[in-house]
Amino acid sequence: MTRHATRPIDGQKPGTSGLRKKTRVFMQPDFLENFVQATFDAVGGVRGKTLVLGGDGRYFGREAALTILKMAAANGAARVIVGQGAWLSTPAASNLIRQRAADGGVILSASHNPGGPDEDFGVKYNMSNGGPAPESVTAAIYKRTQEITEYLKLDAPDSDLDRLGESTLGDMVVEVVDPVSAYAELMESLFDFKALRGLFDAGFRMRMDSMCAITGPYAVEIFENRLGAPKGTVTHATPLPDFGGMHPDPNPTWAHELMDEMMGETAPDFGAASDGDGDRNMILGAGTYVSPSDSLAVLAANAHLVPGYKDGLKGVARSMPTSAAADRVAEALGLDCYETPTGWKFFGNLMDAGRVSLCGEESFGTGSDHVREKDGLWAVLMWLNILAVRKMSVAEILSDHFARYGRNYYSRHDYEALPIDVAEAMLGDLRGKLGTLKGTQTEGLTVESSDEFSYTDPVDGSISEGQGFRILFEGGSRVVLRLSGTGTEGATLRVYLERYAPGPDGLDHDPQQALAPIIAATEALVGIRARTGRAGPDVIT
Template structure:
C-alpha cells in the first residue's frame, strides 16, 4: 500500500498545557477533530528534528477507552515527522514503568504514553498523553512549557496515510515513507519488565516465601488496569502463587467500572476482602501501573509515606541495592518526613522536591538518588525513571521474607525506632476553579506575613506554634532550574505540617489537596484519625475550606 504524507491545516485549542504528568482531558475532548493530532504534533516539534529524525520511540498505554485510536494517530504522525522506528506493546498495552524500562534498555529517544493514570476510564471519563525523554522519565518543565507554547500557535500537522498496523499480532511491520524505511515493532508487553524485576529481586527466595511449604496468603489486585498481565506473569508464573491470589487482571477500557486509584476509598473491594479474610498482604495498582497501595493482615494500612521510609530502612535486603550501593533518598514536598529520619540514621542525602516524578530524574542521572517516593501512592528507585507499583510490592515481599515478620509488626517496629508521622490527605475533587484560586491566594497572603511566624493555634488540647509559612519553591541542584508556586506550607515547631495544593492531575475543574502531618516521637500506636483531628480542624479553619469550595467534606480521605 502506498504511504502518502499529508500536511493538514489546523487551529490551536485552548488548554493543551501538560500537568505534572502529561495532558489529561475527557475522552470526548481528545476525540474532537484535530485535538489529539495537535497535541502529538506539539510533542514531536518540541522534541525537535535532532531527536525525532531517525529516532526510536516506545509507545503504549494503560488499555483505557480511546487507546487504539490514539496509537493509530501516533503511528501515522510519527511516520510523517521522520521517526524511524516505533516499539509498541501488544494490543497497545504497556505499563508506565515498562515504557521507562524499554526506553532505557533499548537506548530509545523517548516514548509516548497514553494514560490518565489513576483517573477513571470509559467513554465518558478520562484519557491522557505524556512524553517521556531518553532517560525514561517524564518530560521536564522546559520541555512541557515548549509544547504548550507550540500548542498556542500551531497551524498544521503532518500525518501519513496508508499505514495500518495490527496491534494484536506480535511482529515487525515495515513501510516506505518518502523513500525512507519506517518500522513498527509490536512487542511482548511484559517480557522486558519481568526480566528487569528478576535482576533487582531474588526471585528464588521470593518464590520459596510465596509458594513454599507455607504459602503466603496474598491478594494482588490489578483493578482491571494495565498491570494485570504483569501481575499474572510475576506472581503466578514466576513466584508460584495460585490463581486465587490475583484478581482483576484483565485490562478493560473502562476498568470494569472500578476506579483505578489504589487508595482506601477507591480500592474498597481489596480493603473489604482483607478486612474480612485471612491474608498476609494485599496490594493494588493504578491504571498505568506506577502507583501502589500496601495492606497487611486485617487491612492494616501502610501509608505511602511509611512505605517509602520502611523500604529505605531495609534497602540492603534488596539485591539491586546491595550490588549498586545506596547514594541518597528523595520525597516530594507533601510527603511526610519519615524518610528524612532514615536518611539521617544512614548518613545519606535526602532531597525534598516538588510533586511530579520528573523532579527525581536529574538526581538519579547524577547518581545522587536511588530511592524516592510521593505520598500519592508512588514509590520507586533508579532502576527506571518512573514510580513503579509492582516493584514496591516486590520490595515489601523482600522485607517480609528478610524479617520473617508481618507488615504490621514491621511498621510498628519502625515507628518505635523513628517516631511516627501521622498523616492524612483530604481531596476535594472537581471544585469550581475561580474560588479555589482565590482561596490559595488569600491563604498565601496570610501565611507569608512576617507576623504569622510564632502564631499559636490550639484545638483538642493540642497547641501548634508556627515555625514557617511559605509557597514552596525548588532549585534543581543538578541543572539549576527553578520551580515556583509548588504548594503552600505551614510548618510547626514540632515538625508537624499543613500543606495545600491545587492538583495538576485532574481533567476538569480544580482538585484541592490538603495534607496534614502530625509527628509524635513516642505516642506512636494510636488511631491516626484521633491523633490528626486537632490539626485537621486547624487547617480547615485557617484555609476556610468550606467557604471557598462549598464542600462540607472531602471527596476522598487517604
Template sequence: MSIETRAFTPFQDQKPGTSGLRKRTSEFRRPHYLESFVQAVFLADPPPPGATLVVGGDGRFFSPEAAEITARIALANGYARVVIGQDALFSTPAVSEAIRRLGAWGGVILSASHNAGGPDGDFGVKYNTRTGGPAPQAMGDRIHEITQSLDRYSLVEGLPLDLSRLGARALGSGGVEIVDPVGPYLDLLETLFDFDAIRGLFQGGFRFAFDAMNAVTGPYAVELFERRLGAPAGTVLRGEPLPDFGGEPPDPHLDHLHHLTTRMWSSHPLDLAAASDGDGDRNMILAPGRMVSPGDSLAVIAANADCLPAFADRLPITAARSMPTSRALDRVSQANGTPRVETPTGWKWFATLLEAGRIQLCGEESFGTGSDHVREKDGLWAVLCWLNILAARRQSAEALLKAHWETFGRDHYQRLDVDGLDPAQAEAMITALAATDAETLRARDPSVESVTVLDYVDPVSGDRMADAGVRISLSDDARITYRLSGTGSSGAALRVYIERYAPPGRALHADPVQLLAPLAATALTLVDLARFTGRTGPTSIS
C-alpha cells in the same frame, strides 16, 4: 504510502500538568485535538535520523486509535521506527525500561493514570524523553508554547495497523513493530530481587493478593506473581484490562479496593495485599487491618535496603521524597548519614536526580515509589520490595512496621482531597494563604509557628518550580502542606497533607484518623475553605 498534512485552528487549552495533558476522552476525540498535541511534542523534541519511539498505555478507551495516530504522526516527523506494546498496552515503568533498553529517542504514554476511563471518562498523553523519564519542566513549557500557534500536523497514510499481532511491518519510509510489553520488563525486575526467597515465601503458605483493578498491570502481575513466583492461581484480582476499568476509577484508594479491604480487615486477614493504578506506576500496600501510608512504605524500603540485591553493594543509599510526603524518610536518612532530599510533586523532578546518580530511591505522596532501575515510579517494583524484605527479615508485615516505628518513631499522616473546585476560587484561596504571615494565622490557631511558600530549583537541569505549595509548621512537630493538583481533567483539586510526629515510645500505634482529627479541622480552617469555595469538608480522605 504518502505523508498528508492537515490544517486546523490552534488549540489554547493544551498546557501539560504534573503528568502530561489530561482531559475528558471526548475532548481528545475532537477533530485534530490529539494530533495537535502529539505534533507539538515532536516539534519540541525533534528526533535525529534513525530514531525509535516507544508507544503504549493503560488500555483505556480510545487507546488503540490514539496509538495508531501517534505512530503515523511520528513516522511523518522523522522517526524511523515506532515500537508499540501489543494491543496498545504498556505500563508506564515498562515504557521507561523499553526506552532505555532500546536506546529510543522517547516514548508517548497514553494514560490518565488513576482517573476514570471509558467514553465518559478521562484520557491523557505524556511524553518521556530518551532517559526514560518524564519530559522536564522546560520541555513541557515548550510543548505548550508550540500548541498556542500550531495549525497543521503531518501523518503517514496507509492501511490500518493490527496492534494485536506481534511483529514488524513497513509504514511510509519507516516501520512499526508490535512487541510484548511484559516479558523484558519482568526480566529486569528479576535481576533486582531475590526471586528464590520470594518463591519460598509463597511455598511456605504466605497469603497474598494483588488487585490490578482491570488496568494494565493485570497481565504483568499474573505473569510475575502466579507464573514466575509461584503464587496460587487467583492471587491476582481483576487482572483483565478493560477500556472502562470495570466501571471504577483505577485508583489504589481504599474506597475502590473492596476486594482487598474486606479480606484485610476480616478476622482472618491475608499476610499482605497490594494494588496498582491504571498505568502501573502507583501502588498501595495493605498490612492486616492497616493501610501503609506512602511515606511509611518509602521509609521501610529505605531502612531495609540491605535486604534488596539491587542495593546490597551500594549502601547506604540516598533517597528522596516529594515535599508533601511525610518526613518518615527523613528519620531514616538522618540515621544513615545520607542527605535529606526533597523535591516538588511530579516524577520529572526525581528523574533528573536519578539520571545524575544523586539518588537511588524515591517516593511521593500519591503512592508512587521507585528507584534508579528506570526513570518512572513503579508499582510492581514497590510490591516486590515488600515481599523481598518480608522474606529476608522473616517477619510479618505488622511486626516489620512496629519495629520500624519503635526505631524511628512514627509520622502519623493523612491526605484530604477537595475535588471539583472552581479553578479561579481555588487559585485565589491558595494565593491568599501564601500571602498570609504566621502571626495572622495564629489568630485562627495559636499553634501556628511558620508559613513557607515552597520554591524549588532543580540542581541538575536548573528548571524552577515556583509556588509548589504552601507549608504551615505547627507546634508539637506537626505540619500541613497545601497544593493544587495537576492531574485532574476538569476543575481544580485541593490536596491537603497533614502529619504529626510521635517519637519512639509515644503514640506509635494510635489510630491516625482519631489522632489527626483535630489537625484536619485546623487545616481546613487555616486555608479558609468555606469562605473561598463554599465547601465545609473534604471529598475524600486517605
C-alpha cells in the same frame, strides 16, 4: 496526503504528567494530532529517531496509538517500538526506552483517573532517560500548540498491533513487542525470586488487585507464573477500556474490595493494589494499612536486604507534601535526602546524576533508579522480598520501624471538583497572609513559619516556584495545601497533614485522631469548609 492544515486549539497545556482531558475532547478532530505534532516539534523533531509507544489500555488508546504511528512515520521516525495491543504500563515503557536506547516515548494514559468514553484520557512524552519531559520541554510543547498551522500524518492502512514482530509503515519500522516480558525480566534481576517462591511454597497468602487495569498481565506473569502464587492471587486481572467501571486509584476509598478483605477475619498475609497505568501502589498487611509515606521509609530502612540494593542506597528523595518519615531513616543511615516538588521528573534529574536511588510521593508512588518512573509492582516486590528475609508480618515490621524511628502521623484530604475560581481565590488569600501567620495560635498550636514552596534543582539549577503552601507549627507538625495537576474537571485541592511522635509513647493512635488538632487549625487558618461549602473531604488517605 501527509500535510494537514490546522490551527491552535485551546486547552493543550501539559500538567505534571502530560496532557489529560476528557476522552471525548481527545476524540475531537485534530485535537490529538495537534498535541502530538507540537510534542514532536518541541523535542527537535523525530526524524531518524526511535520511539516507544504504548498505554494502559483505556478507551481510545488503540485508536490514538494508530494515529501516532502514522504521524511518527510522516515525521520521519526510523522505528517505533509499540506494546502488543498498544499496551505498556508506564514503568514498562520507561524500561523499554532505557533498555532499547530509544530517543523517547509516548505514553497513552491518564494514570489513576477513570477511563471510558465519558471519562479521562491522557498523552505524555518521556525523554531518552525514560522519565517524564521536564518543565522546559512541556513549556515548549504548550508554546508550539499555540502557533501550530499543520501536522504531518501518513495516509496508510492501520498497523497490526496484535501480531508480534516487525512491519513497515511508509519508511518506518513498526516493532510490536510483548509488553510484559522485558519488564518481568528486569524485576527478576532485582529481586530474590527464589526466596519469594519459597514464601509462597510455605503457604504465604497474598491478594493483588489490578483494578481491571494494565498491571493485570504483569502481575499474573510475575506472581502466579514465575513465583508460583496460587491462581487467583491476582484479582481484576484483565485490563478493560473502562476499567470495569472502577476508579483505578489504589487507595482505601477506591480499592475498597481489597480493603474489606484485608481488614476481615480471614485476611491474607499481604495485600496490594495498583492503578490504571501501573505506576502507583497501595500496601496492606492483615488488618494493617501502610501509608505511602511510611512505605517509602520502610523500604529505605530495609533496601539493603534486597539483592538489587545490597550495596546500599545512594540517597533518598521525596516530594515536599510527603511526610518526613524517610528523612529520619536517611539521617540515621547517613544518606542525603532531597525534598522536591510533586512530579517524578524532579527525581529523574537526581537519579541521572547518581544522587539518589530511592524516591517516593505520598500519592501512592514509589520507585528507584531501575527506571525513571514510579513503579507499583516494583514496590510490591520490594515489600515481599523484605518480608521473606525478615520473616515478620507487615504489622510487625511497621511496629518495629516506629519504635526505632518514631512515627509521622500523616493523612491527605482531597476536595475534588471544586469551582476553580473558589479554589484559586482561597489559596490566593492564603498567599496574601503568609507573612503574617508566624506566632498565630489556634487549637493549641503555634505557627512557626509559613511559605510557598520553591525548588532550585541541585543538578541543573532550574527553579520551580508556586509548588504548594506550607504552614509549619512548633513541635514538628505541619499542613501543606496545593492544587493537583492530575484532574480533568474543576480543581482538586489536596491538604496534607502531618504530626511527628518520637516514641516510645503515642505510636498507636488512629491517624485521624492524632491529627485532629491540625485538621481544626487548618480550618481556622484557611477556612476550606467555610469557603467551599463542603462538609468535609471527598477522599481521605
